[in-house]
Amino acid sequence: MNNRYDVFNKLCLRQVSLSEHSSYGIGGDADYYAMPETVEQLLTILDVCRTYGMEFFVFGMGTNVLFPEQPKRGTLYVSLKNFADFRINGTKWFVSSGMPLSMLSLAGLTSGTSQFQFTYLLPGCLGAGIYMNAKYLDDQMGSKIETVHYVDLSDPTLSLQTIRAEDCQFSYKHSIFQHKPWIIIGAEIPISEYDEPIQGGMSEIIRKYKLLNGKLSSLSMFYRFFTYEIQELQNKQFAIPAPMRNIDRYRTGNRHFEYRSCGSFFKNNYNAGASIGALVDKLNLKGTSRGGAVISPYHGNMILNLNRATASDILYLKDTVSEAIHRHYGFIPEPEVVIVQ
Ligand SMILES: Cc1cc2nc3c(=O)[nH]c(=O)nc-3n(C[C@H](O)[C@H](O)[C@H](O)COP(=O)(O)OP(=O)(O)OC[C@H]3O[C@@H](n4cnc5c(N)ncnc54)[C@H](O)[C@@H]3O)c2cc1C
Known part of the structure; x- marks a missing residue:
């Protein structure tokens, strides 16, 4: 058997409840479900789906989607939440689309930059954060990134493309990705203020995140994970900045992690x-x-x-x-x- 079909069959789980992959805790059994961990695995999945004419739906942590009770038969649901790479290259980060947004606030803490404090306890992954232009108060993802890498599904070769942030049409809860058949792979993020990052600090937290194997679609687990990790960083002498403490107070005050939801249901007008x-x-x-x-x-x-x-x-x-x-x-x-x- 051709290797790419082996990879596809290995990655494709059968009869998986989508309710476990959405913060709403709602959704019936998907015929097929996959959580690729690398861009190669994702491209293999997309390629095989195309060969078989199989429908698919790509998402992240499922904190902004309402799944149906009866998912479409034969459709493959692809969550990118295990596709979580983080690389530091001088004053730039490369972050892949499955990285939790909240992880950026911890990376900022260990790298001496305040520009991602707003992502603390913001549920979801970077890919959807770019797709949705996720925001908190005056900060939004679109203003923090430099370039976005994506796969254009209309391109028969599924080649990787790059777009600069200024061409992404970011505005309130909007980006160009909502109108294109593009899957976001990751983004380059320039860091303004900068300290030498502590060695191994983030990789250990990311390793622990990956060990959870996609469980952080549950908001209570999401909250426990990130508040525990920030406490650990505090124990290592990283003071938790006031804006991050305020975020915790605001979100717990509004019971964000106590009940199953997808946050705000409507965009403001x-x-x-x-x-x-x-x-x-x-x-x-x-x-x-x-x-x-x-x-x-x-x-x-x-x-x-x-x-x-x-x-x-x-x-x-x-x-x-x-x-x-x-x-x-x-x-x-x-x-x-x-x-x-
Ligand atoms: C308690 C709570 C509080 C929230 N507070 C805020 C807030 O303050 N501000 C805010 O902006 N949002 C907020 N949200 C909404 C949510 O956090 C964001 O929309 C987040 O960006 C969703 O990430 P996700 O990975 O869960 O996306 P999903 O729910 O998995 O996907 C959302 C959409 O993005 C698309 N998508 C996902 N990944 C990709 C990709 N790689 N390429 C292309 N398309 C993709 C999916 O197809 C889907 O259409 C909140 C949600 C909850 C539950």
Whole structure:
């Protein structure tokens, strides 16, 4: 048998519950599921899918996707969350797309740069952080990177391409990647302030992350992992900066890691003069429930899986919010969570 089919068959697991790979904890059994660890493995998967005409869906940690109860038959779901390389080259980092965003804040701490503090406890991986232009307060991923490497699926040879950040059309929760058949492989990140990184510091943390084999789609495990690792760094004399302590306070205060969710369900529409969360609050929709799902009592723009919610429970509440906002404020809010069919 041809080697690439061997590799493909080895990587492709059968009947895997997508609920274990999404922070919503929702999703039925996928016929096929894979977690490639290298670009070569990813390219082999894409190539074999193309040869067989097999459909696939590529994602990261699953903290911004709602999977269906009945995934499409014969589709391969590919999570890149084990594709987590981190290389330091002078004043540049190369980071692969499966690296947790939060890891960048720890790497910043050990390298003496503050530019990634905002990613502390921000769920998800770098690839989707670029795809979504993930942000916290005034900081966003698009303004931190220099170049992005990607595979263009419309290219028959699946060759690797590079695009500069200024050509990525970054704006609020938007990038060019949302409109192209491109899979992000990784990015070069220039580091402004810089100390000699401590030897072995990050590689040991990344090694421990990989040993978890994709378990950090669970928000409680995600929180435990990163707060433990930052405590360890503190024990090694790295003071935790105030902005990172504030992030922990803000996110735990809003119960981000206590309940299953995908964070904010809708993108804000600032033309409306208030955030979606504030509008939901004004409309008295907080606490509205359906089946096992509820509109968070703590943050109006979050729909929580409180107790074995189904995808249709979540979608029902999404429609409830959309319709009420349309009726009272005249626009239909755009979901930020990617609803996988
Ligand atoms: C509790 C909580 C709090 C959150 N807070 C914030 C916040 O403050 N700010 C913020 O911006 N977001 C926030 N989010 C949303 C989420 O953290 C980000 O959107 C993150 O970037 C998603 O990463 P992921 O790897 O989980 O993406 P996934 O959910 O796995 O994927 C999201 C989308 O990206 C696409 N994608 C993933 N990887 C690639 C790739 N390599 N190439 C091409 N496309 C890709 C997928 O196809 C999918 O369409 C929060 C989520 C949670 C659960």
